[in-house]
Amino acid sequence: xxxxxxxxxxxxxxxxxxxxxxxxxxxxxxxxxxxxxxxxxxxxxxxxxxxxxxxxxxxxxxxxxxxxxxxxxxxxxxxxxxxxxxxxxxxxxxxxxxxxxxxxxxxxxxxxxxxxxxxxxxxxxxxxxxxxxxxxxxxxxxxxxxxxxxxxxxxxxxxxxxxxxxxxxxxxxxxxxxxxxxxxxxxxxxxxxxxxxxxxxxxxxxxxxxxxxxxxxxxxxxxxxxxxxxxxxxxxxxxxxxxxxxxxxxxxxxxxxxxxxxxxxxxxxxxxxxxxxxxxxxxxxxxxx
Amino acid sequence: xxxxxxxxxxxxxxxxxxxxxxxxxxxxxxxxxxxxxxxxxxxxxxxxxxxxxxxxxxxxxxxxxxxxxxxxxxxxxxxxxxxxxxxxxxxxxxxxxxxxxxxxxxxxxxxxxxxxxxxxxxxxxxxxxxxxxxxxxxxxxxxxxxxxxxxxxxxxxxxxx
Ligand SMILES: Cc1cc2nc3c(=O)[nH]c(=O)nc-3n(C[C@H](O)[C@H](O)[C@H](O)COP(=O)(O)OP(=O)(O)OC[C@H]3O[C@@H](n4cnc5c(N)ncnc54)[C@H](O)[C@@H]3O)c2cc1C
Ligand code: FES
Ligand code: FES
Numbered sequence: 001x002x003x004x005x006x007x008x009x010x011x012x013x014x015x016x017x018x019x020x021x022x023x024x025x026x027x028x029x030x031x032x033x034x035x036x037x038x039x040x041x042x043x044x045x046x047x048x049x050x051x052x053x054x055x056x057x058x059x060x061x062x063x064x065x066x067x068x069x070x071x072x073x074x075x076x077x078x079x080x081x082x083x084x085x086x087x088x089x090x091x092x093x094x095x096x097x098x099x100x101x102x103x104x105x106x107x108x109x110x111x112x113x114x115x116x117x118x119x120x121x122x123x124x125x126x127x128x129x130x131x132x133x134x135x136x137x138x139x140x141x142x143x144x145x146x147x148x149x150x151x152x153x154x155x156x157x158x159x160x161x162x163x164x165x166x167x168x169x170x171x172x173x174x175x176x177x178x179x180x181x182x183x184x185x186x187x188x189x190x191x192x193x194x195x196x197x198x199x200x201x202x203x204x205x206x207x208x209x210x211x212x213x214x215x216x217x218x219x220x221x222x223x224x225x226x227x228x229x230x231x232x233x234x235x236x237x238x239x240x241x242x243x244x245x246x247x248x249x250x251x252x253x254x255x256x257x258x259x260x261x262x263x264x265x266x267x268x269x270x271x272x273x274x275x276x277x278x279x280x281x282x283x284x285x286x287x288x289x
Numbered sequence: 290x291x292x293x294x295x296x297x298x299x300x301x302x303x304x305x306x307x308x309x310x311x312x313x314x315x316x317x318x319x320x321x322x323x324x325x326x327x328x329x330x331x332x333x334x335x336x337x338x339x340x341x342x343x344x345x346x347x348x349x350x351x352x353x354x355x356x357x358x359x360x361x362x363x364x365x366x367x368x369x370x371x372x373x374x375x376x377x378x379x380x381x382x383x384x385x386x387x388x389x390x391x392x393x394x395x396x397x398x399x400x401x402x403x404x405x406x407x408x409x410x411x412x413x414x415x416x417x418x419x420x421x422x423x424x425x426x427x428x429x430x431x432x433x434x435x436x437x438x439x440x441x442x443x444x445x446x447x448x449x450x
Binding site: 002004055191 | 291294333353355
């Protein structure tokens with residue numbers, strides 16, 4: 001069998017204005033093409049059949065990784081490989097640099113983009129969970145103007161975000177990692193590059209010897225990245241090595257029923273969430289000094 | 290409209306300019322429009338790695354790239370890389386180690402392996418396997434492929450390359 005997309009029109013945008021004019025004219029019959037690593041498979045399999053595709057890879061406004069005041073700004077069109085090898089990302093948002101090698105394979109990371117992953121909003125994806133754990137803010141534009149959305153308001157469900165059909169994700173702002181910041185990122189997958197069976201993006205700060213602003217965010221366990229707030233609250237105000245991981249795991253079991261998927265039951269996912277949580281807390285305890 | 294668009298790019302050092310339908314993937318463009326059949330097609334949705342080739346110096350999936358996205362780009366395929374001799378030692382080692390049987394996966398394997406050795410001159414077997422996670426081989430069981438890549442790295446190291 002040979003796969004072939006349905007015919008579509010192609011526009012290479014040179015500016016945000018170009019993108020807006022396509023989106024305004026075609027509404028949800030238009031699709032933005034960034035790295036194409038989710039859209040092109042969907043076209044090949046005819047899961048997507050837009051009338052028109054607007055390539056945003058040459059739009060200057062979507063590129064670049066910079067520090068602006070107290071945030072790290074990552075342009076939506078930044079490719080995974082660029083983000084993974086950026087000194088600024090390594091210094092100011094090391095969780096993101098750590099997470100990217102878990103995504104797919106080299107040839108896909110050479111092409112796929114930071115913004116594309118977030119807009120695609122696959123519940124098993126690594127970067128949406130990082131964005132939520134790091135309290136990232138999304139800069140969104142349309143012909144009607146600009147707006148900012150918190151990560152916690154951006155993800156609405158499987159492949160569903162707060163973006164309107166006429167809107168473009170321009171960049172994402174991540175607060176700079178401060179002194180005393182701890183993070184942990186890990187996932188369990190069947191093979192390297194496979195989507196996770198369960199994953200964890202965790203961060204906290206040590207202030208005056210105790211944990212503050214702790215966030216455990218799980219992925220591949222729900223229809224969007226899931227902040228485990230009850231379990232995270234148990235960490236607040238405690239010294240990193242001073243509590244019983246089993247109590248935190250119990251809070252997960254009491255408050256979260258993971259969504260099963262084709263290969264992994266809810267019970268297995270809960271088990272993996274606990275395994276990841278123990279690893280994270282052990283890691284935090286080791287960094288106590 | 291969905292009418293063909295002229296795309297101008299460099300393929301294996303040669304300038305190419307052709308009208309293509311927007312929906313034509315890069316691998317189909319290479320194989321069908323310009324007759325370079327060395328790059329293979331398997332799953333056509335990014336999973337198997339048979340279509341791996343070089344675009345602007347890095348490996349990409351030929352099945353997940355549209356030809357129209359390649360305006361002004363530089364493409365290198367297994368034919369070009371073979372002709373230039375850029376990875377002759379790696380290819381010879383694949384033959385030496387029986388790292389191919391049917392050969393379906395081989396062009397993509399070589400592209401992935403060549404890129405790994407450029408980024409990491411002495412990868413561990415673990416790192417080689419990680420890199421090959423995106424390239425399926427249904428014949429060899431990978432052991433011989435990993436051996437061939439590891440041996441190439443060692444020999445290059447000994448030669449100071
Ligand atoms: C074999 C394989 C394995 C994979 N494994 C993983 C994995 O383990 N983890 C993982 O997270 N992902 C995985 N992926 C998906 C990959 O990470 C995609 O690259 C990513 O999800 C989409 O990024 P892209 O730039 O390629 O976006 P595209 O495919 O170009 O676009 C994806 C969607 O986002 C929209 N979009 C893109 N950019 C914008 C923007 N700036 N504004 C508004 N909308 C936009 C597009 O219209 C489209 O709907 C895998 C893909 C393949 C083929
Ligand atoms: S044909 Fe492109 S990855 Fe399988
Ligand atoms: S040699 Fe047959 S698929 Fe690899």
